[in-house]
Amino acid sequence: MNTLTINGKLINSRGDLAWLLTTGVLCLIGLVGLANYLIQGHDAYNIYRQVPWGILISTYIFFVVSSTGLCLVSSLGHVFGIKQFEVIGKRAIAMAIITLLSGFAVIAAEIGYPFRMLIYNILTPNLAAAIWWMGTLYGLYLVFILLEFRFMIKVNHKWAGYLGLAGFIAGVAAHSNLGAVFGYLDARPWWHGPFLPIYFILSAAVTGCAIILLLYAVRYAREEMPVRISETLVSISRLFAMLLGILLFFEAWKVLTSVYGGAPGKYEAMMILLSGPLSWSFWGFEILLGMLLPFILLLATGGRNLKVATWAALSSMIGIFFMRYNLVVTGQLVPLRSDVDAVGASGLLSYTPSLTEIAIVLGGMGLCLLLYILAGRFFNLDADNH
Amino acid sequence: MSQERKKRWVMVVDPDKCIDCKACDVACKRENKIDAGTDRQVYRNWITSKGVEGTFPHLKQRFEPSQCQHCDNPPCVKVCPTSASYQTPEGLVAIDYKRCIVCATCILACPYDARFKSPQTKVIDKCTFCAHRIAQGKLPACVDTCPTKVRVFGDLNDPDSEVSRLLARHHYYVLKPEKGTKPSLFYLS
Numbered sequence: 001m002n003t004l005t006i007n008g009k010l011i012n013s014r015g016d017l018a019w020l021l022t023t024g025v026l027c028l029i030g031l032v033g034l035a036n037y038l039i040q041g042h043d044a045y046n047i048y049r050q051v052p053w054g055i056l057i058s059t060y061i062f063f064v065v066s067s068t069g070l071c072l073v074s075s076l077g078h079v080f081g082i083k084q085f086e087v088i089g090k091r092a093i094a095m096a097i098i099t100l101l102s103g104f105a106v107i108a109a110e111i112g113y114p115f116r117m118l119i120y121n122i123l124t125p126n127l128a129a130a131i132w133w134m135g136t137l138y139g140l141y142l143v144f145i146l147l148e149f150r151f152m153i154k155v156n157h158k159w160a161g162y163l164g165l166a167g168f169i170a171g172v173a174a175h176s177n178l179g180a181v182f183g184y185l186d187a188r189p190w191w192h193g194p195f196l197p198i199y200f201i202l203s204a205a206v207t208g209c210a211i212i213l214l215l216y217a218v219r220y221a222r223e224e225m226p227v228r229i230s231e232t233l234v235s236i237s238r239l240f241a242m243l244l245g246i247l248l249f250f251e252a253w254k255v256l257t258s259v260y261g262g263a264p265g266k267y268e269a270m271m272i273l274l275s276g277p278l279s280w281s282f283w284g285f286e287i288l289l290g291m292l293l294p295f296i297l298l299l300a301t302g303g304r305n306l307k308v309a310t311w312a313a314l315s316s317m318i319g320i321f322f323m324r325y326n327l328v329v330t331g332q333l334v335p336l337r338s339d340v341d342a343v344g345a346s347g348l349l350s351y352t353p354s355l356t357e358i359a360i361v362l363g364g365m366g367l368c369l370l371l372y373i374l375a376g377r378f379f380n381l382d383a384d385n386h
Numbered sequence: 387m388s389q390e391r392k393k394r395w396v397m398v399v400d401p402d403k404c405i406d407c408k409a410c411d412v413a414c415k416r417e418n419k420i421d422a423g424t425d426r427q428v429y430r431n432w433i434t435s436k437g438v439e440g441t442f443p444h445l446k447q448r449f450e451p452s453q454c455q456h457c458d459n460p461p462c463v464k465v466c467p468t469s470a471s472y473q474t475p476e477g478l479v480a481i482d483y484k485r486c487i488v489c490a491t492c493i494l495a496c497p498y499d500a501r502f503k504s505p506q507t508k509v510i511d512k513c514t515f516c517a518h519r520i521a522q523g524k525l526p527a528c529v530d531t532c533p534t535k536v537r538v539f540g541d542l543n544d545p546d547s548e549v550s551r552l553l554a555r556h557h558y559y560v561l562k563p564e565k566g567t568k569p570s571l572f573y574l575s
Contacts, residue, residue: 041508042488042503047490048427049427049428049493049499049502049503050427050499052490052493052494052503053490053494111487111488111489112486112487112488112489112503112508112509113486113487113488113509114487116468116484116485116486116487117467117468117487117489120467120468120469120470120485120487121467121468123468124468124469124470124485125467125468125469126464126466126467126468126469128464128465129464129465129466129467129491130465131465131467131489131491132467132468135467181465181491184464184465184495185461185465185494185495186461186495186497186565186566187461187494187495187496187497187565188494331494332494335499336496336497336498336499337432337434337498337499338434339434339435340427340499341426341427342427
């Protein structure tokens with residue numbers, strides 16, 4: 001076992017090997033899914049005319065929300081000058097890059113012609129399209145955070161700060177445009193409006209806190225956590241609790257305004273989550289695991305117990321994955337015409353991801369883990385001692 | 387007049403005449419080489435059953451044929467990142483297939499469910515008002531084939547055209563006016 005190395009560093013524990021094995025299996029499943037997609041095209045997916053966006057879109061959102069969230073939380077340190085948060089900067093930005101790349105990989109398997117997009121985004125851009133802005137701004141954001149990471153590695157705080165600010169602005173702009181991709185659609189009353197661009201930024205910040213707690217729980221699983229790190233993590237877990245509280249508040253008003261007047265389109269969509277075919281995903285994952293349980297755990301311990309905070313973060317991340325799925329799928333299940341063939345007895349459309357889609361989602365997770373393991377081997381992601 | 391007047395192509399539909407024979411669907415698929423195979427979600431036009439009205443023995447079955455509305459304010463054009471969906475000067479909503487990346491946002495933006503991914507071209511497709519036939523001075527295939535003349539096609543900017551005269555004489559409605567799309571399909575009521 002001790003002969004296995006990455007970048008000259010020994011893989012010398014069972015923990016490391018377990019992570020590598022998990023990553024390898026996930027990547028392999030992803031490659032099988034990808035191969036099937038390359039052979040069969042979109043026929044390998046369960047998306048169709050009335051539900052053209054499936055779990056790959058929601059997983060893309062899951063990843064890019066994570067990236068924006070990590071950027072937001074890390075910018076508290078080297079952009080907004082809250083010294084305490086500077087220790088988490090490098091690891092957070094590394095993971096922001098990795099989650100963004102994983103998101104791009106997943107959506108490349110969903111968009112029919114990703115390379116054509118790169119060409120015609122430049123040749124014939126449509127400045128009225130939120131997707132154009134999202135794609136372009138995420139591209140810029142990637143450049144900024146890559147440079148920011150480079151300056152962090154070189155311990156150039158001045159330039160890391162400038163690029164952090166640029167990344168922060170591009171990230172927030174890109175991410176709110178992702179919300180606008182949904183929010184601009186007048187045809188879909190449940191998505192339409194200013195709520196989603198704003199909610200996406202808030203839920204990104206929640207996700208950022210959760211991922212940082214998880215990353216450090218793994219980093220210091222087998223060694224003593226330095227005091228300045230644990231103090232920062234306690235602050236982050238308190239921030240996490242506060243943001244979860246605000247998110248619950250947002251969610252409550254989304255639910256109430258959707259059902260209050262019984263407006264067509266909005267009401268039926270909300271009822272899919274409240275008591276319809278996706279209620280298990282809404283109540284069990286999005287609300288309970290995603291928000292309520294972590295909120296209660298953090299409040300009960302005042303955020304001081306980092307073990308509990310780690311469990312809260314894990315619970316929240318699982319819930320948030322389903323939260324993205326609920327958002328994307330539910331918005332499409334209310335048919336625009338009542339008598340289309342795909343409408344079932346309930347009067348609703350339905351969607352269940354295919355095995356190929358699930359395999360690509362798992363592959364995306366595998367890619368994310370693989371890149372993180374490699375980043376840890378090639379770069380020192382711990383804070384510099386000064 | 388040296389300069390030709392700008393045209394605005396529209397379709398006037400008289401739903402009361404529709405007998406749900408689906409000749410429009412067949413003619414469209416044949417004219418535009420759409421092979422749906424076994425996929426029931428592949429079509430450019432469709433007929434919605436409005437159900438049975440009245441009480442026995444005075445019953446009436448109503449149908450509402452429809453397709454891309456060639457909106458004057460088309461949401462599908464706004465959301466397309468690569469400008470693959472665009473509007474022609476004559477008011478047609480068209481797709482430049484080579485620029486389409488199949489992000490499918492236009493499918494979701496269309497309030498009429500008029501768009502789908504073509505199994506032949508592998509990009510997003512929809513009714514073109516048979517632009518290639520209009521260019522030859524012919525009518526769209528669905529208009530040409532309809533046995534009961536449900537559909538009338540023409541230039542709304544020409545006050546003497548049949549569509550202009552029909553809309554001047556009859557009450558009419560458009561589908562989902564609240565979406566602000568300003569459709570080019572007018573239904574006689």
